[in-house]
Amino acid sequence: MSETSHYLCIGCPLGCRLEVDTQGDEILEVRGNACKRGDTFARQEHVDPRRFVTTTVAIEGAPWPRLPVATAGSVPKHVMREVCEALHGLRLEAPVELGQVVLPDALGTGIDVVATRSMERR
């Protein structure tokens, strides 16, 4: 008995309606995708949905009180809020360079959180 799951593709602005047919743990077919990326996305989304997280961290001695940061890779979707909570407690000190790691191996995901801009010392 096969089952069908539905997803919306986030690979590009087109937003294809994806259908994934499965039997047990096995993916039988992906339908509705207009390109290869949709197929890859659907297979990933079905077993392990992942997202990039972008947020900010408090910083002292900089022109702004918040520094924008992002996960250097995608993390499991269900840990997005926890990643942000882990970052809420951080207090950075300027200067910070673009790409500098502000939280290594966030929540044991193996993914670093990095600064997405430089901030010089004021």
Add this chain to the structure above:
Amino acid sequence: MPELQPRHLQRRYDVVVVGGGPAGLAAALGAREQGAEGVLIVDRESEPGGILQQCIHHGFGLHHFKEELTGPAYAERYLGQVLEHDVDILTDAYVLDVDPSRRVGLLSSRHGRTEVDAGAVVLAMGARERTRQAIRIPGTRPAGIMTAGFAQKLVNMAGYLPGRRVAILGSGDIGLIMARRLVLEGAEVVGVFELMPHANGLTRNVVQCLHDFGIPLHLSTTVVHIHGDERIEKVTVAPVDESFTPRMDQAWDVDCDTLLVSIGLIPDNELARTLGVRLDPVTTGPVVTSSMETSRDGVFACGNTVHIHDLVDWVSQESQLAGGAAGGYATGRHRRADNVRLLPGSNVRSCIPHTITTEREHTIFLRVTKSLAPCTLRLGEVYERPLRYVVPGEMVTLKVRPRFLQGFHGGNLRVDVVAREEAAA
């Protein structure tokens, strides 16, 4: 990083660029690359980068840098290139006026009221957000009502959370992205209310920003009343019928301490208007040639000040071209006038630039009025290209090569986007 504020302004610049956002940065770079010597960027903020600095999410640079970057990272990379090209950047400063001889009146915290002469001027002021006033929602005028972009600056840069319980009117991309941001920063987003029967932003943003966080999206629904004295306390929302008339019998109240409005952008053209530049009534931005020159000699324009883009990459491309043409103009290499006028036809809302020449290659940016899939893009009788789909939220870009126009000798070229069946018939 080199010091941004020039200690001494030159008396004359080949090119003065108004605005240091993505358009202004790219225009300055383009001007230097085309031989302009002195280039000055004037920006009202304390640092260049414009709106990119507050757009901390991904989605920038896939075309330009072949890599998906956040807004600040895109700005930083671009600014690095600009500074390598020895451009003066004056921040905390305004351009007050530009006289017919292109003497530019400036007001800056460092230099006070001053003037510089410009060989050419590039208008790159970007856009402003439509506000509550633009749609006249009835009710009181309490605190806690703001545009989504302003909330974005508060949250992402200034470090303020605008509220704890937030309702969002309009499903533009900025509103969707702010819904996610507010949840990640600890606020509750009680719902997104959209007048149209479809989301205004991209599907990918509906998924990543609303579905991922269980935020309800109410389509064909709008805010009909705002309540609260000092601070907003609740909004009344109601579904609308096909003619967008609210059905008050089905209205309900939503408690909130903040209302964000995300109902679109309009080109910022106060300065263009005072300069008497001809404006397009549809885009509300300047009418531009294929060199992005406005109706005033030596005054160029690019980016969201001309028409609202959905990708910064296209802003950079268009603006580099505008800056290059301005640099050419300032150094005595004015391009030949265009000989073909583009006319928006079936399902085409706007077409930038407004004119082209049959001699060079051009990138044309189109916006359609309604979704079609599949469809055909036609340039008069001379060229057609199949398109998988078009949607109003996504700009269509078309490279027009001189060979397409070889057999064309008219003055006007109509641009149509028609359903595939129609095209075949």
